[in-house]
Amino acid sequence: MNKALKIVVLAKQVPDTRNVGKDAMTPEGTVNRAALPAIFNPEDLNALELALRLKEQRPGSTVHILTMGPFRAADIIREAMFRGADGGYLLTDRKFAGSDTLATSYALSCALRKVGYDLIVAGRQAIDGDTAQVGPQVAEKLGLPQVTYVEEIERADDASLVIRRRLEHGSEVVECPMPAVITVNSSAPAVRPKNARRVMKYKYAMIPTEIAAAPDSEQARMVAAHDYLQITELTVADIDTDENQLGFAGSPTKVKKIENIVFQAKEAKRLTGADADINELMVELIASHTLG
Amino acid sequence: MDNVFVYIELENGAVADVSLELLTKGRELADRLGVKLEAVAMGENLAGIEKELAKYGADTVWVADDKIFAPFRTLPHTSVLCGLIEAEKPQIVLFGATPVGRDFAPRVSSALHSGLTADCTQLEIGDHKDAKTGKEYKDLLYQIRPAFGGNIIAWIVNPDHRPQMATVREGVMRKAEMAAPAAGEVKPIAWKDYLKDTDLAVRIIDRHIEERKINIKGASVIVAGGYGMGSKENFKLVHELADVLGAEVGASRAAVDAGFTEHARQVGQTGVTVRPKLYIACGISGQIQHTAGMDQSSMIISINTDPEAPINKIADYAITGDVNEVIPKMIKYYKQNSK
Numbered sequence: 367m368n369k370a371l372k373i374v375v376l377a378k379q380v381p382d383t384r385n386v387g388k389d390a391m392t393p394e395g396t397v398n399r400a401a402l403p404a405i406f407n408p409e410d411l412n413a414l415e416l417a418l419r420l421k422e423q424r425p426g427s428t429v430h431i432l433t434m435g436p437f438r439a440a441d442i443i444r445e446a447m448f449r450g451a452d453g454g455y456l457l458t459d460r461k462f463a464g465s466d467t468l469a470t471s472y473a474l475s476c477a478l479r480k481v482g483y484d485l486i487v488a489g490r491q492a493i494d495g496d497t498a499q500v501g502p503q504v505a506e507k508l509g510l511p512q513v514t515y516v517e518e519i520e521r522a523d524d525a526s527l528v529i530r531r532r533l534e535h536g537s538e539v540v541e542c543p544m545p546a547v548i549t550v551n552s553s554a555p556a557v558r559p560k561n562a563r564r565v566m567k568y569k570y571a572m573i574p575t576e577i578a579a580a581p582d583s584e585q586a587r588m589v590a591a592h593d594y595l596q597i598t599e600l601t602v603a604d605i606d607t608d609e610n611q612l613g614f615a616g617s618p619t620k621v622k623k624i625e626n627i628v629f630q631a632k633e634a635k636r637l638t639g640a641d642a643d644i645n646e647l648m649v650e651l652i653a654s655h656t657l658g
Numbered sequence: 659m660d661n662v663f664v665y666i667e668l669e670n671g672a673v674a675d676v677s678l679e680l681l682t683k684g685r686e687l688a689d690r691l692g693v694k695l696e697a698v699a700m701g702e703n704l705a706g707i708e709k710e711l712a713k714y715g716a717d718t719v720w721v722a723d724d725k726i727f728a729p730f731r732t733l734p735h736t737s738v739l740c741g742l743i744e745a746e747k748p749q750i751v752l753f754g755a756t757p758v759g760r761d762f763a764p765r766v767s768s769a770l771h772s773g774l775t776a777d778c779t780q781l782e783i784g785d786h787k788d789a790k791t792g793k794e795y796k797d798l799l800y801q802i803r804p805a806f807g808g809n810i811i812a813w814i815v816n817p818d819h820r821p822q823m824a825t826v827r828e829g830v831m832r833k834a835e836m837a838a839p840a841a842g843e844v845k846p847i848a849w850k851d852y853l854k855d856t857d858l859a860v861r862i863i864d865r866h867i868e869e870r871k872i873n874i875k876g877a878s879v880i881v882a883g884g885y886g887m888g889s890k891e892n893f894k895l896v897h898e899l900a901d902v903l904g905a906e907v908g909a910s911r912a913a914v915d916a917g918f919t920e921h922a923r924q925v926g927q928t929g930v931t932v933r934p935k936l937y938i939a940c941g942i943s944g945q946i947q948h949t950a951g952m953d954q955s956s957m958i959i960s961i962n963t964d965p966e967a968p969i970n971k972i973a974d975y976a977i978t979g980d981v982n983e984v985i986p987k988m989i990k991y992y993k994q995n996s997k
Contacts, residue, residue, distance in 0.1 A: 383806055468768060494806055496928060497776040499764035502732075506768035511859045512732055514761045528863065534757045536867035538729075542860045618773030618819035622786060622800065625811040634960075634970050639979025641987060647959075647975060648991040656936050656957055657879065657903055657992065 370426030376488035377410035409489030411557035464614030471503030505547035676754035676828035685715030702728035712842025733857040741852025755825035775801035829931035882908030886941025926951035944969025
């Protein structure tokens, strides 16, 4: 009696905000999104790894990615498949535009009801917003318990998990019934590398929109012949929603304004690394009681 | 009705600093709005807690005192706070952007279908006109936060939903005792009415609290290293200078991500916020993500090979040079002159 689990990993494709170089800002001081590579949100990779480890412990279990985003977000579903995921769902619709975390969580929860789950695993937060809200909000929308900042699943039986989670100054081990939502910390194990054989097998995996763009291609024929290459695409029409709760209209928070960061000019005293300069500085700091 | 709520976080029975900082800010907001400031404490053995909270301006102290509230668990805290909010209808609710606040505030916001802004660095009251509908709103809470990796500052409002909720990181707001304490009137929360049977589903099996080993928040001098230190080996220079100066060691996110030092030393938007007397930034370019956590330092010295590094815009002294040469010289001349 080793029940197979349907594990769904919530993931997001994000601009790589960690490496914002000079060309990432336009001359006008706005963010040049095109200059930032789109990546698999880092903590969602930790989430994927935890999900894959659990799958290995429980034969017959599956790991699917659920991501909300534009068509190109299918890239992270393929990447997850290269690393060991069985497949994924792309939730995509113009009606989701302008969603804040609450409207996003609502849309994801509707999609999750549609696809089914025993366990939902998400990264703690995405690096483009750093809010850490979507995991807990999805849990609330589905009426599920949540465990945040997870580092390890110590034990899994058919109906519950024993989980170690990080606290601000320590750690905690909790027992949580399934289904549940867990959010995974960057201090959890790093994701496994892409597997070369899986890359060969899944590189043609596509969503229907991608197939429709090139219906006569070799790729499209491959996908038609192999079910496992079909990535599911879900729109608002495919899930049961209250459209008032979607997108901009469904978002309680509104952006009043955005300020681009322009450093306020303050005249710095310029020094070189020469001995005389450094000596003078240290004398000054000691004399002013800033040091010592 | 329409008051300002502050969720009081407890660390081993003591009130967390961030909660006192939020009471100070909440007092200012409540005065501006002409409403009361109400603290909400859930925990165990809370008798007398109102005295400290009143010093920081709490007119009312709501208390749920029972062993099921300590240690913190998401579900009971969520249900009880939601119940109290629905009964009392505050217009603003503030939480620390701590692991606890960031765990359950989103859940509360989802249950109440009310917006929540994470990690605000500023909170202000002001008016708002909706750009599309032209509808005007008076006295909204401006929730101001860095976003997009800290490259933009977003001003967020919650025009049509109440309460307006925000989390704020520890150390971002100042805490200040009132000249005379507020009333601090204790009111029990009717928590048994709000708790659901399913709220006890998650069971804590074991808990292990480590001593706070690194505390850069209280340091008066911080020597911080960035990605420009080049390697974990070179990062030792930062420690050497800090040792000589009696300072603490800080780091930028890039240095922590590169494995030069541990996360507890990270200064900035996703680390700690510091305001020391002196901040020496070694090989730190000065992305807003970092400067958001240190730009209130009384004096800033930067060491960078790039004279145009953004950090120099906020520095008092900008040393253009290689950290591997400049830091040993600072050590040498400090020792020479401090005798």
